[in-house]
Amino acid sequence: MGRDYGQFCGLAKASSVLGERWSLLIVRDLSVAPCRFKDLHEGLPGIPTSVLTARLRDLQAAGVVTRVAGERPGGGVLYTLTPHGHALEPILDALGRWGAETMTVPEPDDVITDMSLAAALRAGYRPGVTDTATSYVVHTGPATAWADTTPDSVTVGAGVPGFVADLTIRSGPELRALLAGNLAPAAALTGGAIQIEGPPEAFERFARTFHVPLAEPAETP
Template identity: 55%
Template sequence: MSKDYGQFCGLAKAASVLGERWALLVLRDLSLGPRRFGDLQKGLPGIPTTVLTTRLRELEEHGIIERQAPPLGRRGLVYAMTDHGRDLTPILDALGRWGARRMADPGTHDVMTSSSLAGALRSAYRPGVIPDEVTIRVAAGPVLAWARTTPDGVAVGAGIPDGPIDLTITTGPAMRHILAGTLSPSEALATGALAFDGSRELFDLFPRAFHVPLDPTIIQGEST
């Protein structure tokens, strides 16, 4: 890696590893599970092939990711987080929550991916609100993600979950305001910004169990 801040400081060393372009987003996607090179490239629209190759090599050199044999029945090596890399998951979630506080509506060229939606659900989760083990599927156009609550926390993933689904939410950009609590489930239903299939009780619990507030200055700016 090119960056070396020349300081005996944990933050400086972390920045030298994680501060390269696309590195955090590569790690976000890999924190959801092993991925082949093509899967990563598809899930990171706009990343140049040479940059992805370089980031993967650098992260592997630092012991954050590793190459593994593919699951039975699949071809091609996959990239996966090491134990050292998985220690970054709560840090990635905290950074996601921090960044989302000033992120109300997507810009003209902003895109959402299934992995970014799954990551948003994981970082937004607040344990103790949903008492049971349930699976929630969220669809935003072609973007699909799921969250499965457990006694220990939440598991998330991109795409369609295995097993039964207790609640399906279909929405779009309004999801950010539902997670922020600036748009209630009832208001979203009334305006057509959201639809659901499944338990109404679980649907009403969703914005309490998955919550990332907006910065007050953003809310004030929208109201003026």
């Protein structure tokens, strides 16, 4: 378990559970879908197996993560969030939006994973923006994720979905500018920064439905 700060404070208790390195990203990935140990390890480039083992053990002890048997024969053991862990999802989304406020383009060593892209779509979803249910598949760099939206809810997943989406989007770092509202959908298509398979009006709908703003530049003293 992480360090106990010795305070009768909810934030201190949350920090003792989630403040260790990699813990939040493990919970992020499990908030998208249950995972086997191998899938978690491959989806978190750079995490040592010993650290992943320790973090999963701590998260289980805290009642955030549990182990279940895979549904398919030979599916092995899956790690999944408990109801207490699923309660973190809106907090994860809020933290993701806050962290993305200063993200413009990836650093040279930054990676985008299927799970991180799926979580970003969930965090950027805005209910009530459109009255049309639409499904999307998004490819950006090596990552692929999908989002199935209704006017008031979103379901996301990593990788290619098991259904035919209404719109497929292929983009590089330009997707960040689109989500921030700094790149208009029509300009993205005309300039070739983003390619789509599907109706342009669905792409316009995507740009309205998913929004992750950038922070205003700090004023120089």
